Amino acid sequence: MNRTLAARAAAPLLAVAALAAALLAGGCSTNFAEGQALEAQNRWEEAAIAYHLAVVDDPKDPEFQLALDRANKRVAREGFERYRTYLAAKQFRKAYIRLVDAARRDPDHEPVQAELRKWMRVLVGGEVRFEFQSLQTNLSLADEIRLVVRLNTPNPGETIDAEIDLATGAFHVEDLLYDRPDELLTGYSINAIGVRLFHGRNRNRQFTTREFIRFVNFRTPVMDGLSGKFSSRPDSPLSQVGRHRATIRDQAGLPRPAAPPANPHYSLQIEDHTIGVETAGGRSDFLPRFLYVNRQDRRVFVDFGRYSLSQEPESRRWDIGRLPIAGSGYFEELHRNVALQPYFFYRDGVFMFRPARAG
Secondary structure, three states: OOOOHHHHHHHHHHHHHHHHHHHHHHHOOOHHHHHHHHHHHOOOOHHHHHHHHHHHHHOOHHHHEEEHHHHHHHHHHHHHHHHHHHHHHHOHHHHHHHHHHHHOOOOOOOOHHHOOOEEEEEEEEEEEEEEEEHHOOHHHOEEEEEEEEOOOOOOOOOEEEEEEEEOOOEEEEEEEEEOOOHHHHHHEEEEEEEEEEEEEOOOOOOEEEEEEEEEOOOOOOEEEEOOOOOOOOOOOOOHHHHEEEEEEOOOOOOOOOOOOOOOEEEEEEEEEEEEEEEEEOOOOOHHHHHHHHOOOOOEEEEEEEEEEEOOOOOOOOOEEEEEEOOOHHHHHHHHHHHHHHHHHOOOOEEEEEEOOOOO
């Protein structure tokens, strides 16, 4: 038997010996002994769990706490290496989960903290109102139907889907951005609004085919220019999104609903807390209404406002138009979701998209 095979064969015996020795020495915590045995095998994540249970049993034991800190630091560094692997593969969600876990286990590890400062968590939300009676009857042949807003993100070629609540019209989806300039937060736009159809549920409760039918289709709006920078307010106190929304008074004369243009061109100019929008037709239905920016906490709420979708009876063409923002509306629906609460505070201000001229 060569040395490698002998070492592998001996590992379980060494672990048992370590466990027995720890029990004899400590005599009071099976969890702590198990943690030592796992540590001897370099199974650090499992060891950290065992040490955590030991600390829960006896929070005042300094040896237990030191062992937990030691294991957590090792797991944090291993997690950081996995984070970098996921990041290189552009598996951003997996990478971010690993990074957050590493920061939780070892808050003093500066490389982890430096990476955290490069991430921005984004909530995208709004409301879409349909006349459901006008939906085509053949949609009922699907096993499952979900109304969807498909959104373009600041990452070129990337889209994300937000499901529309059938009862309220509210939609939301969370996104992650890595190492992007703040000004590119303006890069969210509507790609399409439609329905996802699911057909043929099999024995494993999975659907065999999926289909996306677009009612309105902006595709990918093209940003021809972006000038200006967001104002910096590093010492600003937290403000509540809800309080700002209570002050919104939509001006009369919103553009009438119309069929969306495909791949509309536009340019943006950031000045103070206004984002001026220049488009060929003067419309900006495909862009958000407000950005609520909180750089310190690395969160942004991208608010698309309210929309109506209507279908002309003869041509069966779908038109899209903005609705006035009256009261809290759909924001109340989002606000009830406890997991979304951190997004509803801002420090750097509210940035409003304002068309340069009415359509």
